Amino acid sequence: MTAPVRSALRRSTLTRHAACAALALAALYALTTAAAPYRDLQIAQAAYLTCAVAGLTVLTGLGGQISLGHGAFMAVGAYTAALVIGHWGWPLAAVLPAAAGATAAAGAVVGAVAARLHGPYLAGATLAFAVGLPGLANYEPLTGVLGGQNGLTIVPPVPPAALGEAFPLERWQAWICCLGAVVTLFLLANLTRGRFGRTLRASRDDEIAAALSGVRVARLRIAATVVSAACAGLAGGLLAVVATLAAPGAFPLTLSLQLIAAIVIGGLGSLPGAVWGALILVYVPTWAADLSSSSGLSHDIASNLPLAIYGLVLIVVTLAFPRGVQGGLRDLGGAVRRRARGRRDRAPGPRAPAPSDTSGPTTTHPGGADEATPDEAGARPDDRGDAGGRGERLRR
Amino acid sequence: MKRPRTRRALALTTAVTLAAAASGCGGDGGGGGSAAPGVTATTVTIGSHQPLTGPAAPGYSANSAASKAFFDYVNANGGVHGRKIVYRYVDDAYNPTQTVSVTQKLVLQDKVFAIFNGLGTPTHSKVVDYLNAQRVPDLFVASGCGCWDRPDEHPQTFGWQVDYIREGKILGDHVKKAYAGKKVAYFFQNDDFGQDGVKGLDKYIPKDQVVSRQSYQPGSTDIGAQAQAIAQSKADVVVMFSIPTYTALFRLASLKLNFQPTFVVSNVGSDPITLTGLLESFAKKGGSEVEGSPLIQGMVTDGYLAAPGDAANSWTALFKRIHGQYIPKLPFNGNIVYGMSVAYTFVQALQAAGKNPTRKGIVEALEKSRFTGPGVVPFAYGADSHAGYTGAVIGTIKGQNVVPQGQPLTTDDGDGPIQPYTAPQPQAPAGGVPAAG
Numbered sequence: 034m035t036a037p038v039r040s041a042l043r044r045s046t047l048t049r050h051a052a053c054a055a056l057a058l059a060a061l062y063a064l065t066t067a068a069a070p071y072r073d074l075q076i077a078q079a080a081y082l083t084c085a086v087a088g089l090t091v092l093t094g095l096g097g098q099i100s101l102g103h104g105a106f107m108a109v110g111a112y113t114a115a116l117v118i119g120h121w122g123w124p125l126a127a128v129l130p131a132a133a134g135a136t137a138a139a140g141a142v143v144g145a146v147a148a149r150l151h152g153p154y155l156a157g158a159t160l161a162f163a164v165g166l167p168g169l170a171n172y173e174p175l176t177g178v179l180g181g182q183n184g185l186t187i188v189p190p191v192p193p194a195a196l197g198e199a200f201p202l203e204r205w206q207a208w209i210c211c212l213g214a215v216v217t218l219f220l221l222a223n224l225t226r227g228r229f230g231r232t233l234r235a236s237r238d239d240e241i242a243a244a245l246s247g248v249r250v251a252r253l254r255i256a257a258t259v260v261s262a263a264c265a266g267l268a269g270g271l272l273a274v275v276a277t278l279a280a281p282g283a284f285p286l287t288l289s290l291q292l293i294a295a296i297v298i299g300g301l302g303s304l305p306g307a308v309w310g311a312l313i314l315v316y317v318p319t320w321a322a323d324l325s326s327s328s329g330l331s332h333d334i335a336s337n338l339p340l341a342i343y344g345l346v347l348i349v350v351t352l353a354f355p356r357g358v359q360g361g362l363r364d365l366g367g368a369v370r371r372r373a374r375g376r377r378d379r380a381p382g383p384r385a386p387a388p389s390d391t392s393g394p395t396t397t398h399p400g401g402a403d404e405a406t407p408d409e410a411g412a413r414p415d416d417r418g419d420a421g422g423r424g425e426r427l428r429r
Numbered sequence: 430m431k432r433p434r435t436r437r438a439l440a441l442t443t444a445v446t447l448a449a450a451a452s453g454c455g456g457d458g459g460g461g462g463s464a465a466p467g468v469t470a471t472t473v474t475i476g477s478h479q480p481l482t483g484p485a486a487p488g489y490s491a492n493s494a495a496s497k498a499f500f501d502y503v504n505a506n507g508g509v510h511g512r513k514i515v516y517r518y519v520d521d522a523y524n525p526t527q528t529v530s531v532t533q534k535l536v537l538q539d540k541v542f543a544i545f546n547g548l549g550t551p552t553h554s555k556v557v558d559y560l561n562a563q564r565v566p567d568l569f570v571a572s573g574c575g576c577w578d579r580p581d582e583h584p585q586t587f588g589w590q591v592d593y594i595r596e597g598k599i600l601g602d603h604v605k606k607a608y609a610g611k612k613v614a615y616f617f618q619n620d621d622f623g624q625d626g627v628k629g630l631d632k633y634i635p636k637d638q639v640v641s642r643q644s645y646q647p648g649s650t651d652i653g654a655q656a657q658a659i660a661q662s663k664a665d666v667v668v669m670f671s672i673p674t675y676t677a678l679f680r681l682a683s684l685k686l687n688f689q690p691t692f693v694v695s696n697v698g699s700d701p702i703t704l705t706g707l708l709e710s711f712a713k714k715g716g717s718e719v720e721g722s723p724l725i726q727g728m729v730t731d732g733y734l735a736a737p738g739d740a741a742n743s744w745t746a747l748f749k750r751i752h753g754q755y756i757p758k759l760p761f762n763g764n765i766v767y768g769m770s771v772a773y774t775f776v777q778a779l780q781a782a783g784k785n786p787t788r789k790g791i792v793e794a795l796e797k798s799r800f801t802g803p804g805v806v807p808f809a810y811g812a813d814s815h816a817g818y819t820g821a822v823i824g825t826i827k828g829q830n831v832v833p834q835g836q837p838l839t840t841d842d843g844d845g846p847i848q849p850y851t852a853p854q855p856q857a858p859a860g861g862v863p864a865a866g
Binding site for chain 1: 482517519520524525526527529530533534537538551554555558559619620621646647648649
């Protein structure tokens, strides 16, 4: 990268994020084109879950508001998409924003209620939402519209004719979802870098101090819920397009809990962590199911084993990386960097400049999307940094 | 504070790329260059979605194990045209959304030759379009929905068991004749399964005789309100189109309400051994001890296969032998007979598809077939019909068996008449493996 480009990237958050998004899209394009159809479907699943997890990351990781109701927000998005496609036959480019929009409206209602609640009260309120809402599909007067337990079937999206006759549907679905995920991450990254993210973190860390500094905490929290719900709604809409189905069985309470697990495992408050979380949600259960079906165990054990393995993996990841996968990678990156610098420092001649402009060998970033300053200080250890710690930094 | 931003941005990119890369690794199981997916020189791989966990698992989770045992038996006896049948069945928890994803996996990643006996109406109806679009033979859906019999729309899909409309007609005719003038209540699963059954019932049971119609949603186990409503209607006969879990729940609820009507239960929800086990385990969870078997005595139901308790029947003897050899730990009940019977029909179909089976070939062979097997009535298979068994025989639960009453009856899924079928049930082949043909 030439110096002017680099400095331009540094100067503008927007340009930098746009460049990242473009890079990600290019990488995903290459990947989805190379992958077999089933892999494409898994990529699509990981992509729509990324949307939901990233939205929840903003609400819970940055805003400190816990939501056990995000599965229900996804259901709102999925049903909106199914109804809009079924009744009006809109194109996808209109269906998905409609799903996000309708869910954002639902988020505004929930947010208005939740803004005055904290901790367990908030968890309880959103839990009720998650339990109750999918049940609406089975509510007698609505079964005609929502299709009851059977759900609503969606016509699969047809790949544009320009792509050729034999273009696989799965790749098209993966493209739609990946685009959704990249756009979501791009928008959220910009949002959280700006005033919104700053005030959100401030109100999370000390509500009273934030209020004294002029932050209108309740309004901010409603806004965070709306943003987060819109992401979940988009995820739900994408899920409906991939599964070609919106049914209550897709949105059990466990989905909401899994989304929470994903943000914790990925790395609380970091957007790249959301990607890790979504990947774990998609791949660990598949892997566990394959493992148990090839294990040759008795019928009853084999069919219940995947859940147990899944739980075990979650526990192990949480123990090994207390600050999530992203946190763990960041620590690892920091350690490698310090080691490299230590070696350079021992070499004769003047002290080498801080190597952070090379961004380190693993290119993980030192701070979560949430904390820049204290992390930066912590990430630049003293000369003998390799002895100075294993990346455990003080937070807040 | 510029640097962390750069790194963060790079990290985001890396994460996405790595994420993408992680999902990209792992090869796809290639078909090995043979004519049809899933067929090699030595194997034929087929797949299925089954409720191994979730609300429909009690009872039905034995079906696939029984089919597997029968295939193992056939494989041990030389397989079909020298090929062994590899049967992959995966759990969908009776949840339509999971059915979609596991079926996609079977078709796209495991590259199965056919989907065999995918279980459930609400579940399988979500993948039937997909399977037909992918031209995967969708054989012998484990559900009696009339919707599998649409050869124009779904040329790859075949039903197997008697469909719920036919079954509803036969049960409805029986109720009309045996309980003339009595008050009747319906308890049914509120999806295509129960609704089809009710459609058949309504063709025979007069409207003014039906005093209450209550439905349930699979997934919710609270059916107290429905039981209360039916008990209050003082019905003399309760006709149930329910899966075993809900038959048992309703029976316990009516016990609690001291409500003692005559129960008429559709075939899929009436296996005596499954019901006995469920009644006892549900009662135990509720903190009381009941003896399951007395609660189901005298229940009226219908059947189209060999009765598990009929030791004189050659099919029961054959299946019991295979059961003892391969899956002795599972109770020998109607689900085992079902799973082995449907596997028997599949082996017949695969034999009929010839030495080098193709997806197209097996579908055409089925349309031309005149299979006889463990059923008491004939199949309806033909170029213009993909429906399975065409009728059933009314029976009553006595002990742990369903004792047939009268002759098998056949009918269609429209307004056609119900007719007795007089040909005797064919004998099982001595070796247990259907003759090639």
